[in-house]
Amino acid sequence: MSAKQPTIKEIAKRLNISISTVSRALHDHSSIGLRTKTRVKELAKELKYEPNQAAIFFQQRKTFTIGVILPFLSELFFSSAISGIEDVAVKSQYTVLLGQSRDDANREKHIIETMKKHRVDGIIISISKHTTNYEHFNRLRQSGIPVVFFDCIPNMTDIHYVACNMVSGTVQATSFLLKNGHRVIGLINGPEKLYASKQRQEGYQIAMSKHRLKYDPSLIVNSDLTKEGSRKAVKELLEHKRKVTAIVTFNDYVALDAMQYADAQQVAINKDVCFVSYSNLPMVEYLKYSPMASVEQNPYLQGQKATEMLLELLQKKEEDQTDNSSYKIIIDSHLVEYKQ
Template sequence: MLKTGDFFAFGRPKRILCTWTSRSMKETITIKEIARRLHISPSTVSRALQNNPRISPATREAVHQMAGQLKYFPSTTARNLRRGKTGVFAMVLPEIRENFFSEVVNGVEELAFGHQYTVALYQSHDLFERERQILSVLAANQVDGVMLSVAKESQQFDHIQNLLDRRIPVVLFDRIPPRIETHQVGCDMEKGAYEATKWLASRGFRRIALLNGPHPLVASEDRYRGYVRALLEENLPVENALIKRVDLTPDDTARQMAQLLSTPHRPDAVLAFNDYVALDAMQVCRKQGLQINADISFVSFANLPLTAYMDHSPLASVEQHPYQIGRTAVEILLSVTESGPDESAPAFQRVMLEPELVVRVE
């Protein structure tokens, strides 16, 4: 380390450049240093550190011992450069504070870290422009793969195609836009909505409303199709007055729920886009003096753990398996990034997990 200081000679101060170094701070131990000390080649050291059976046990032991003595740590950066990789998977999602997405992150991190990949996490906050900027940065930095759940504002997807054109693998999860040829992982929301609506009908509910998500989201259309199919099978009316779309904010949910309650024949049950929407809508009902699960009941999606602690929770919620969605997304990226240069690229994978209706109140 170089340090400038005052040095006194013969009573007169002089400004000189003093040099003092700590070997451990100055030098990074490399394979070449181990090879020099053991009088073997760097390639032999590299193979020995990987416990290659072509290297004799005695040499392997000597190399590991010297590596420990010198406090050698393999450089992940150097390894990735040799492989033409960055060692980074990026994940772009709307809001980490939502329990569903935080569980997806848990599934991603556990498997990615186990394969020595770093996960870079970004939030779009459901804004298209922010999502576009994030993907532009990721494209420029050539990450090894991207996992993306699109923002509710996103209706154009050239920024996703830009990643694919740069040969960066992309796995779309949960919120999956149409007509993009790439890997996909999600849960069958149409089936989930169908089963939830059928379950309500089987419990005697006849005026079942839908508090759906915003129109651009494919997940909203999936819920709508499942809901309508179930009503038709049960010979129940499909009424526009009972179908509302919310922008997923508490204020808009409150407005739409108030409109449902103002209809001449209010609903006796509501299928909500997710548990957050259901909880916001239930607040409106309470303020109007309605008793949850007596005057009006709810079924939703996401199966939030916190609802187990409520006195009057939604009757049921559709489990979407977010942890498994995260793990599956990483499995797909690993299958692509770990393929050898001579191997043909895997075909695009589409994995749709089976939903599970979790009944909380019988």
């Protein structure tokens, strides 16, 4: 049987001082003199005393834990975002509890309920591409747990979020192709109800209008973002009655699936049909085929800003500050051109 862990009560008894004095001394409270602090800390070290975190959390009504829910932890985009989240959280002595929805709306709901039971102080989330009902987010906010959305955000009002300017990014991507002489440009978009899909469509329309070209909705094909869905989308564009010479894809993964299919159909990549994408994944330029350019969405910075925003909300909550305003940060995107 292991030895009994020393307690604050034991330290107080040995030094003949109150338990509250020991607690304040261990936390460097200004009301405790240097000599007492030194005696308490030396004895605590000698006894190998470790604070009871559960008791501390109960007293402070916080667990110093942030819940983070992402579609897929394996994606390079989200692994970069996690790094940004953890770098900020660790500096503020917060622990990060991770969960992946795997783009499953029901799994997303289950993870949220689990994190609530574990009493996380707040949650950062990039929602599933299949999430169209937002009731679980409303319940979460009603429970008093601050929520910050990032990257893939719900089409809701009065929410806190960090996002990349995808309208501007799409204007840049489409304009890049137009300036290179392309006039019939297809767009492989994401699920129709996804907010990010609407932003891409808006940017596409703006770019076409700026170059005084007629907007053709039949050149926009929605995909469920699976390999099969992306291949069906590019097949439809390649068989379009108008000869498509360039395609903007929802992200780099969709671009890779689309290019693989096009290559199998004897289409010369970035010659017969040029591709532009989003995400700027580091691996893309090392592959056999890569898009001509990709929109940088700054995942690390999004993660950083989302965590800073959540910590600020938690601080205001702790100080009982009433603030019903919504925090919003839009990060500029920019197009990165690749050498062909």
